[in-house]
Amino acid sequence: MKPGFWTQGPVMIQALNLLEGYDLKAMGHNSPEYLHTLIEAVKLAFADRDRYYGDPKFSKIPEETLLSKDYAMERRKLIDPAQASMESRPGAFGGALPMPSNAATAIVNDTTCVNVIDRWGNAFNATPSGAWLPSVIAGDTGIPLSTRLQTFLTLEGHPNVLEPKKRPRVTLSPTMVLKDGKPFLVMSTPGGDNQDQAMLQVLLNIIEFGMSPQEAVEAPRFQTEHFYASFASHEFTPGRVSLEGRIKKETTDALETKGHRVARGRDWSNSSAPTVILSQDGVLHGGADPRRARFIFGR
Numbered sequence: 001m002k003p004g005f006w007t008q009g010p011v012m013i014q015a016l017n018l019l020e021g022y023d024l025k026a027m028g029h030n031s032p033e034y035l036h037t038l039i040e041a042v043k044l045a046f047a048d049r050d051r052y053y054g055d056p057k058f059s060k061i062p063e064e065t066l067l068s069k070d071y072a073m074e075r076r077k078l079i080d081p082a083q084a085s086m087e088s089r090p091g092a093f094g095g096a097l098p099m100p101s102n103a104a105t106a107i108v109n110d111t112t113c114v115n116v117i118d119r120w121g122n123a124f125n126a127t128p129s130g131a132w133l134p135s136v137i138a139g140d141t142g143i144p145l146s147t148r149l150q151t152f153l154t155l156e157g158h159p160n161v162l163e164p165k166k167r168p169r170v171t172l173s174p175t176m177v178l179k180d181g182k183p184f185l186v187m188s189t190p191g192g193d194n195q196d197q198a199m200l201q202v203l204l205n206i207i208e209f210g211m212s213p214q215e216a217v218e219a220p221r222f223q224t225e226h227f228y229a230s231f232a233s234h235e236f237t238p239g240r241v242s243l244e245g246r247i248k249k250e251t252t253d254a255l256e257t258k259g260h261r262v263a264r265g266r267d268w269s270n271s272s273a274p275t276v277i278l279s280q281d282g283v284l285h286g287g288a289d290p291r292r293a294r295f296i297f298g299r
Helices: 010-019 031-053 067-074 148-152 191-207 213-218 249-258
Strands: 113-117 123-126 175-179 182-188 222-224 240-243 261-265 275-280 283-288
Touching: 010 031, 010 067, 010 148, 010 191, 010 261, 031 191, 031 222, 031 249, 123 240, 175 191, 182 191, 182 283, 191 213, 191 275, 213 240, 213 275, 213 283, 240 249, 249 261
Parallel strands: 240 261
Antiparallel strands: 113 123, 175 182, 182 275, 222 240, 275 283
C-alpha cells in the first residue's frame, strides 16, 4: 500500500511492475546486471512521476494505466540491457509538460519516519516533514510555512502546477505490504526523491534475497538522480547514479561500460535511512538503518 498520486508513492509500484518481467534473484544481489535493471526501471517510473503526478482533485491523472501490468509490459521494452538511458521518457499520453530547470538543489535535512505494528497486528506508518531550514516564517507568528510548497511547478497545464487550495506533489512515501490481507511489513524513510528507490532496494533484499530487516537496510545501495528534482531547482541530471563505496569496483566499471555516469560515494553515503518492521510467524522483526539516527524498540 502506498499513498496516492499527490505523492511520489506510486513510483515504487510502477518500478515493481516493471521488474516483474525479470528473474532478479538469478542475476545476483548488486551484480552489474541487477543494478542496471533496477536503475533503468526506476528511471522510467520517475519519468512518469515527473510528467503525470499531481493532486487528483485538480488534474485528471491516468492512474489505472500507470499502474497496469499491460502498461508496464510495454514500458519494459524500453530497458536496454546493454545501455543506460540518458533521457526522461514518460509514457505518451500527451497534455502535460516536462520540467526543465538550471537552478541549484535545495538542502533537505529534517524528514523523519515512524513505523508501528502492535501485538494485535494493527499497523501504522508515516513520514513527517515540512518545516526545516528553508522555511518562510509567516510574519511575526513564528509559524514556518511548509517547505513542501517549493515542490510546486509554475508550468501552465502541468498536473503539479501551483494553484490555490491545492496539495503540492510531495516525496513523502511510507510503505505498507499486506500478506493475505494482513500487515506483513511497514517501512518508511527520509531522503526526499531517494525515498522510494531506497525502499525498493530494501524490499527486494527481503523478498528476493531472504535478508532479515537489519541486513536489508544495511546492504549497500545505489541512488539514481535521473529525474527532475522535486525541490526548488527541479533540475534534471541525466544518467547520474551514486553507488556506495561497499559496492565492488568491478561492478562500478561494468555500469560505466553500459554508459551510466557513476559517482562513487563513501561506504554509507546513501541519503535515505529506512526503518522496517516485519511480521512473520507471530514474531516482529525490526531493522534500523545506521546511515542516520534510526531506532527500533519492542516490548
